[in-house]
Amino acid sequence: MHDAPSRKLIIAIDGPAGAGKSTIASRLARKLGYVNLESGAMYRALGLKAIEWDVSFEDEPALVKLAHDSRIQLEPTLTGNRVLLDGRDVSERVREPDVTDAASRVSVHPKVREWMVARQQEMGTGGGIVMEGRDIGTKVFPNADVKIFLDADPVVREQRRLRQQNVRDAYSEATAAELRERDRRDRTRAASPLVAAPDALILDSTSLSEDEVLRRMEELVKAKMEV
Ligand code: DC
Numbered sequence: 001m002h003d004a005p006s007r008k009l010i011i012a013i014d015g016p017a018g019a020g021k022s023t024i025a026s027r028l029a030r031k032l033g034y035v036n037l038e039s040g041a042m043y044r045a046l047g048l049k050a051i052e053w054d055v056s057f058e059d060e061p062a063l064v065k066l067a068h069d070s071r072i073q074l075e076p077t078l079t080g081n082r083v084l085l086d087g088r089d090v091s092e093r094v095r096e097p098d099v100t101d102a103a104s105r106v107s108v109h110p111k112v113r114e115w116m117v118a119r120q121q122e123m124g125t126g127g128g129i130v131m132e133g134r135d136i137g138t139k140v141f142p143n144a145d146v147k148i149f150l151d152a153d154p155v156v157r158e159q160r161r162l163r164q165q166n167v168r169d170a171y172s173e174a175t176a177a178e179l180r181e182r183d184r185r186d187r188t189r190a191a192s193p194l195v196a197a198p199d200a201l202i203l204d205s206t207s208l209s210e211d212e213v214l215r216r217m218e219e220l221v222k223a224k225m226e227v
Contacts, residue, residue, distance in 0.1 A: 008034070008128030009224060010143075012136035013217075015150035016183050016194060018157030020205050020213065024150065025132040026080050027214050032130070032221065037074055038081045039120050039133030039140070040103065044094035045072045045085045046112070047102025057105035060112065067115045074123070097178060104182045110191040113139075134186055137197035145224050148217060149196035153206040154180065 011034070013025050022038055029036035046067055049055075055062045075082040083091045093099060106112055113135075120140045124131060131140065137147035152160075158176040186194045196202055201220060205213050 007225075008126060009145040009221065010124055010127050010141050011130040011146045011148070011221060012141050012144035012197075012200075013130060013132040013148045013150055014134055014137050014194065014196065014200070015132075015148075016152075016157065016186065017179055018161040019150045019152045020160065020210065021132040021150050022080060023210060024213055024217065025130045026078075027210075028217050028221070029076070029130040030078065031214075031218065032128075034128045034130050035076045036081065037076065037120070037123055037129055037131045039116070039131055039136060041074055041081050041083045041094060042072050042116055042119065043103040043107045044099050045083055045090060046070065046116075047104075047106050048090055048094055048099045049085060050106055051098065051102055057102060060109040063106055063109060064111045064115060067112060072119070097175075100182070101178065104185050107134075108185065108189040108191065113191050134194040135192040137200050138195065139192050142197070146217075146220055147197050147200035148220070149200040149202045150213070151202060151204050151206075153204075154183070156206050 011028070013021050015021050025038070026036045028034070046063065049066055049070055050057060050063060053066060055066055057063075071084070071086050073084040075084065081091070082089060083094050094103075117135070117140050120131065120136075123129070124141060133140070137144055137149070158179055161179055162172050162175055203213060203216060
């Protein structure tokens, strides 16, 4: 039997930092009336808590305990996710460079990932979500209805990130270096490294406008809804 056209899909968007996932996921969710969930914000919240509680990024058992003892909530808004850590709004704090680095470091641990994946799966129950991250199509929702791997040339990603951060020239090399290092760590870690799911559509946004990327994604989703 065919699914009803109005069924609530699970849409997974993965890809490296700076590929434009958050903006696109948020716009796509808005168009569909879906909820957009930024899984990376959860790793960022845990990274922040590790900084604040002085827990080593290398100490997997302590990080897992920290995660268990924490309340990490994502609240979708029109422009992205509000991030709450133990009831405190840390949405802006988690975007700062030290937390960005911490997120990438705490995310290498398999048991930390297990905890995160279980929470993310709970959030997706019932569908009607666009979840973006690094392992959504491979681990969190291997049966997602639509899987997109959004990529872009590293130089373009660095430029986008710099523009996003309004970075002054003097700091640009540091930001670019940070992005390259985070990329390397996300792609080479043993547990759920960043890879495209075999059944993901790979979309290279290097020379595409944001509107064009969105249009292509909408086409994919529409095709899936009509199946
Ligand atoms: O998407 P982001 O830049 O907010 O992610 C921050 C870090 O979290 C990223 O460097 C790797 C990690 N992450 C992950 O391992 N798996 C995800 N699904 C999302 C993020």
